[in-house]
Amino acid sequence: MTYQMIHTCIRVLDLETSETFYQKAFGFEIARRRDFPEHKFTLSYLRAPGGDFELELTHNHDRSEPYTMGDGYSHLAVGVEDLEASHRKHQELGLEPKPLKGLPGAPAQFYFIADPDGYLVEVVRK
Template identity: 60%
Template sequence: MKMAHTCVRVKDLEASLAFYQKAFGFEEDRRRDFPEAKFTLVYLTLPGDGYELELTYNYDHEGYDLGNGYGHIAISTDDVAALHKVHTEQGFEVTDLKGLPGVPPSYYFVIDPDGYKVEVISNR
């Protein structure tokens, strides 16, 4: 077995696509529109990575309650400090660069248009 995808429900498909493409370089792999059922699925991938992020857009839905059980998705990078600087300069909502106790700073979070947290971590 292997991981296939993670789904996030979005209220503005175009805003979410723009965020994930600009912030992380996601590319649209495929799109499935179901007008009779009133939803669209867009599958995004990172270059060289087969794992997918599925954006689900339900027509005429005003937004979603994220609740307190959802955590985050994580994306790794070779230079977390440089990407933190880029995300800050691009005007995204980002947290400070942090580290676990006794560990140098190695992660931060970017908030997407729907309020989902995307953790950016250093490659191992």
């Protein structure tokens, strides 16, 4: 029996703002949206063009306070060929990416950027 990763879910305070962030920052596309007004929540599934893995954004309509992130160092990760160009793009968009970094003793291989809800996304050199 084999298992395949299909999606990960994060809860967002403002669905449109979060969708726009992932579209602008990473070129994700909305694959589908499921609205459940009687239950006061909406699910939006985004994916990279040509990709299968989805990011599920869950928006609870009656939520007004930001979600608590906890004290673990969790994050999403995306890969890109030209890390430096990606970093410049995110700076130009005003998204405030963290500095380029590498593991100890290694050249720069990644940086982090926070989405509108504070979730970290690691941008990694492919």
